[in-house]
Amino acid sequence: MNIALIYDIARWEERALLEASRKLSVNMTPLHVKSKVFPVEGLRENADIGLQRSLSHALALSSTVLFESSGLRVVNTSKAISLAQDKLWTLTLLSKAGIPTPKTVVAFSEQSAMEAAKMIGYPVVVKPVNGSWGKLVSLVEDDETLRVILEHKAFISNPQFKIHLIQEYVRKPGRDIRVFVVGDEVPVAIYRVSSHWITNTARGGLAMPAPIDEELGNLALKASEALGVEVSGIDVFEDPERGYLVNEINAVPDFRNTVAVTGYDLPAKMVEYLVREAKR
């Protein structure tokens, strides 16, 4: 059994996965995508399965496509990664699957973004379709602030920033929930607590163990199924009236803080899942 650990930057998470494999007597080979040259028909690796851990969205997707092209089964699949990377795509699929999400409107121009905000009602959250770690996500209280933000975005050359997701501001109880899904299990979850409205731990949110009730577990499984992700981190808001709302799905989730505060051996769980999948 050989698992390919596909990565660009090796952080605590990648070291933890290698260590978990060693403890489980499973061979895991680190594959640094930036050190490789890939023919378009794919790169044949001596591996039974791959785990995609690249931090760069572009590298994660492209390298998964190339490994899949050579016949290697990669977790998550290129399709699941591309769906999860795109917040609009994610929200449409979640909505189609009947999963509650924050009310969101999409606008392709500054003028329609202003209309969208009025439709939702201030305060609103403005975010790009493809972003990470809470970057370029703004809480907007009024027309004038939105106008300034849109004006600034107009000077960003990347056309993706001209697609505006305007979302209702969910009055979270000072936290959100990160739920981990591995295969058909929901092994662990954390609260991300912050006095700031952005609760990402990459932005200073404090991680704390969170209970997983039946409703949350089922919701996380349904959400991962809607996108076809196998190993994921699902971000859930708690709305005072509507209950759980799924906000985002992460196909290459960070888990250092989760392991630190829960003591749960998530890397081992992932390795065990990969071994099971490779044997299928």
Added chain:
Amino acid sequence: MPQARCPICGRNVQVPEDVLPGEVLDHECGVSLEVVIDGGKILLKPLEIGEDWGE
């Protein structure tokens, strides 16, 4: 333990025996460094956070 030179402060950096290409090392001068292995030689460069990095 292998050593490499910090491109920022010029001092030596202790590198683990089993260091990986792309590994992030935090140096005492305050900079995060990315390991580059070129023809078996270990080099360090300042870690530049990519625009599309993250979950």
